[in-house]
Amino acid sequence: MKNIVILGSTGSIGASTLDIVSKFPEDFRVVGLAAGSKASELAEQIRLFRPEVVALSSPQAAKTLRTMIGNRPVKILEGEEGLCAVASLSQGDLVISAIVGGAGLKPTLAAIKARKTVALANKEPMVMAGQLMQEEAHKHGVTIFPIDSEHSAIFQSMEGHRKSDIRRVVLTASGGPFWDWEQSALTHVTPEQALKHPNWKMGAKITTDSSTLMNKGLEVIEAKWLFDLPPAQIEVVIHRESIIHSMVEYCDGSVIAQLGHPDMRTPISYAMKYPERVPLSPPVLDLWKIGQLTFYQPDTGKFPCLQLAYDALAGGDGYPATLNAANEIAVQAFLDNQIRFLDIPKIIAETMDAYRPSPLSSLEEILEIDQWARTTATRFLKPCASSFV
């Protein structure tokens, strides 16, 4: 029996994790849950899963939750401190890190410092602070298992092989809903269109990132830190069907890939029960029915976010944190109808241009750059917003 803590329990990854727990109660028990502000969703999860401690980052929502819960035996914490306390609960064995965005950095680091095994979906902290996270994991003897389907596929394809034999890893990308649209048509993309992912059902931020290819860019940076690979060994291929989740090519020309239906419960459960597999019993992968698998080169002219991520990785220092923060600001502004779809990469590029590199080592320095980039990107929103009709 593994005691599970879920950071971001009210989100898409959180819901899939709880679905696995509910189907395999003899293997997993929920001891802690944390989220942002959805008090009623968390109240329902408390009723169903009976965690000992929960936290909401919004103090107001935590107050609402307390009135909803009445005298149930659960401790309700709030704010960033509350999230970090849930992440480091003494009774937790495995922390599922599934908050969206940079907000997950401190709680995920708290889990690592408390020597919890981490299953990482929340890629943004790895983008912002990959070196620091890996150093802390090393220092505290913590394993970070990937949940992102691409990184889980790479992890699985690397099992039993020597890292020195790897020639490259290839991350697959669905290409999102607009990959075959004309450049001119992208001007008029609406948030509703961007939120319709062809293959995966996910939260709004990652779905938008998939439509700009920034999600793949963030994943390239995540792969660098998770697998300690140079950027030149990390490639991206558009694979519309999302059946091959990623692959590893070795020095003898062998390519090992992991395939499956696009269902996040597969990589989540693999991280939860490693090295065993959970009998999820999805439909068999019917390759006759699928018929063909297609591959294309990403168009970084039409989708500059992927190139911006490679540039940030090459720039080092605070460039990845700057890229991530500017992207979070721009995506939210797009979803709020303040800017156009094509303004997203422009704002990120302008923010990266404004960044003056300096070496980063501490969490405080990373958070300072994150804050600076958010303020700067917000300033760049204004001219775009005024031209928005």
Ligand SMILES: NC(=O)c1ccc[n+]([C@@H]2O[C@H](COP(=O)([O-])OP(=O)(O)OC[C@H]3O[C@@H](n4cnc5c(N)ncnc54)[C@H](OP(=O)(O)O)[C@@H]3O)[C@@H](O)[C@H]2O)c1
């Ligand atoms: N969804 C997928 O299939 C998928 C696949 C691979 C990787 N990922 C990664 O996993 C992460 C989560 O994605 P998702 O799709 O599950 O997102 P989501 O559905 O939007 O859920 C986000 C979760 O984060 C919580 N949250 C947001 N802001 C917070 C804050 N300031 N403090 C504490 N909690 C906060 C939300 O709580 P409230 O609901 O209470 O606001 C919610 O529980 C992302 O980093 C994403 O890139 C997701």
